Amino acid sequence: MVTVEERIKELKKRGFKMTPQRRAIIEALHNDHTHPTAEDLYNKVKRMMPDISLATVYNTLELLEKIGGVLKLEVIGGKAHYDPFTEPHIHLVCTMCGKIVDVEKPVPRIELSEEEKQGFRLQGYNIVFYGICPDCQRKLN
Amino acid sequence: MVTVEERIKELKKRGFKMTPQRRAIIEALHNDHTHPTAEDLYNKVKRMMPDISLATVYNTLELLEKIGGVLKLEVIGGKAHYDPFTEPHIHLVCTMCGKIVDVEKPVPRIELSEEEKQGFRLQGYNIVFYGICPDCQRKLN
DNA sequence: TTTTAGTTTAGAATACTTCCAGTTATAAAT
DNA sequence: ATTTATAACTGGAAGTATTCTAAACTAAAA
Structure with missing residues (x-):
């Protein structure tokens, strides 16, 4: 960090x-x-x-x-969130309240072939999981 | 489709x-x-x-x-884009003009352990690549 | 037909972010 | 220390994207 x-x-x-x-x-x-x-x-x-x-x-x-x-x-509902931890990592986003947490897991390496790149000069990639956080699950009951 | x-x-x-x-x-x-x-x-x-x-x-x-x-x-710059192709797939986004294209590649299977889920009830995940599209590369020169 | 509940419309309202003009403060040069 | 040039700060206005609202309309069922 x-x-x-x-x-x-x-x-x-x-x-x-x-x-x-x-x-x-x-x-x-x-x-x-x-x-x-x-x-x-x-x-x-x-x-x-x-x-x-x-x-x-x-x-x-x-x-x-x-x-x-x-x-x-810029994941959900119009409001940008900021993360000081700039190493590549996976995020987990609550689709009900918008809460975001980091996932402590090595980021899988994904390569695109030249054809798949379609001429783009690649800069990086993001993986975002969506789900319902524990707090919001409780609210559902 | x-x-x-x-x-x-x-x-x-x-x-x-x-x-x-x-x-x-x-x-x-x-x-x-x-x-x-x-x-x-x-x-x-x-x-x-x-x-x-x-x-x-x-x-x-x-x-x-x-x-x-x-x-x-909802990937970049405040404006939502809509994709009628609803099967899971990878997107490639231009960080200069916001253009989005589909990537024709099988989506890698990523699993989170119970610990990594942190109590979230998972709904799915997205993979987004960022880069500069051919048109914008040309504009840079 | 008639009914009714859902849908459309235009414009107002809202929410987030950027812009702007005037003021202030930093850091370099003296 | 003082001066100076430039960058950064502030508060509010402006700009976007989206949602809300209320009245008029219409699809589909009776």
């Missing part, structure tokens, strides 16, 4: 300025394993930094995404 | 009414292998049926989704 300091070092190395807002957002993201949305992070950071803007959270997440510092998960 | 008539029969069997709008939307969807958005379908159907409403397209797609008659793909 990459640390907060490593992410910050990477940003500086690329010539971006370090600000208290960025540090707070990166820390909040790294201390949160629930795959928070931008708004979740905004609410967390606002407790320590009441004047921060939601736009700054979006800007910082976009910046992190560009340098490979966060995975943006 | 399931036909338009089979989809319509399925809707009737479940007690839904058949309307010219629904038929037109289902036909437009089945004749389109580009994974259209709701708006794409709206624009296509409007040529034959100028008074149709975008809301009807959304309603019909939601209805189809409920009976398993279409796959809703």
Whole structure:
């Protein structure tokens, strides 16, 4: 797991300025394993930094995404979730409440032949499982 | 590949009414292998049926989704795409323009252990490859 | 036919995200 | 330390995609 300091070092190395807002957002993201949305992070950071803007959270997440510092998960119901753990891994998504958890399992290696690639220059792939989480199963009864 | 008539029969069997709008939307969807958005379908159907409403397209797609008659793909950039081919298959998505194509390859079987499921009741899984399509590669030069 | 319950329509409402203009702060240069 | 140039921040407006609403309409059953 990459640390907060490593992410910050990477940003500086690329010539971006370090600000208290960025540090707070990166820390909040790294201390949160629930795959928070931008708004979740905004609410967390606002407790320590009441004047921060939601736009700054979006800007910082976009910046992190560009340098490979966060995975943006656009899986269900219009709200993007962010994952600080950027190594390839499988996600498990609840189709009722949208909750996302990581699956601790080696990602199966899937290769596409040249024909299957259809001329695309491949960048990677995602595997997402769908299901109903324990909480929502309980609500069904 | 399931036909338009089979989809319509399925809707009737479940007690839904058949309307010219629904038929037109289902036909437009089945004749389109580009994974259209709701708006794409709206624009296509409007040529034959100028008074149709975008809301009807959304309603019909939601209805189809409920009976398993279409796959809703929420992969990139906020706009849902719809796929009339509902057998499990791999998708290839362009990260520059959002284009989606099907991959003709048997879907690898991936099993999760009880521990890996974390109490979820599984419903299925998706595999999505990301890359840059031939058109967008050309634009890069 | 008549009935009725489901469907369509247009536009309003909502939800998430991006954009914008003015202000402020960082980091480099002096 | 001070200055300076530029990047980043803020709050609110704007932009998209989708859902909601209420009135008018219509498919299908009686």
